[in-house]
Amino acid sequence: MSQTVCRLPVATPAGIFSAEYTARGLADLSFPLSDGEQSSPAEGRRPTPEIRRWHALTIKAVLAALAGKTPLQPPPLDLSQGTAFQQGVWLALQNIASGQTRSYGEIAAELGKPGAARAVGAACGANPIPVLIPCHRVLAAGGKLGGFSGGLEWKRLLLEREGAACGP
DNA sequence: CCCTAGCGGTGCT
DNA sequence: AGCACCGCTAGGG
Incomplete structure (x- = not known):
């Protein structure tokens, strides 16, 4: 249940983060891989319009956080995998x-x-x-x-x- | 500084 | 059930 729907890159001055989405929201965010290895730019199904909206929020939120600001509206988070x-x-x-x-x-x-x-x-x-x-x-x-x-x-x-x- | 004992949650066997 | 992990903590050398 709640499989990953797609994975999208989050470009920042500090490197390219990777965001994974399920139908419920952002489910995973990974720090940029250490120099050398590249992740494929995107993976999984083509993002739905909803996920594209969420991803825009993710990008803003990550950029804001890296700048030390409090992001106003983060995307919905899918934490259902946790205990x-x-x-x-x-x-x-x-x-x-x-x-x-x-x-x-x-x-x-x-x-x-x-x-x-x-x-x-x-x-x-x-x-x-x-x-x-x-x-x-x-x-x-x-x-x-x-x-x-x-x-x-x-x-x-x-x-x-x-x-x-x-x-x- | 180091070492030790005790702690709660999680995952694997 | 047992056991071996852990982004810990308090206490004692």
Whole structure:
């Protein structure tokens, strides 16, 4: 269920992201591949008019995020592939304003599971839509940077662009 | 700084 | 059921 309908490129000054859509919305956003390998420009079925509309929103939102601005209207997100816990985490992440940060433990507590900081980290790592779902705004306790599946350089860059305090 | 124990969720066997 | 992962954390050298 909820298969990928098509994959489209998102060109930015920082490289070409890749967006995957299902009938429900944006389901995956990948960072630009490391120098060298190219992804095919597009894959899957030809985008429907609806998906083309969503994709325009995706492009705007990603560009805005990379510029440190808060995108006004992101596309609908299809998070149905996640477990209930992961969806809870991803929802909580979307409530962190640009420039703000939380710790993994704080997110866990917010979800009523105070001991689940590590699980929150795992859920952040499973976030299919980085940048738009701002998993980079979650730091380790004590203001330390913590990890980032897309590479810590991205985490630092995104935090810096939105003027967040990140680490000593 | 390092190391250790304990933690919750997830996926594989 | 068991087990081995993890973007963690608190506590102790």
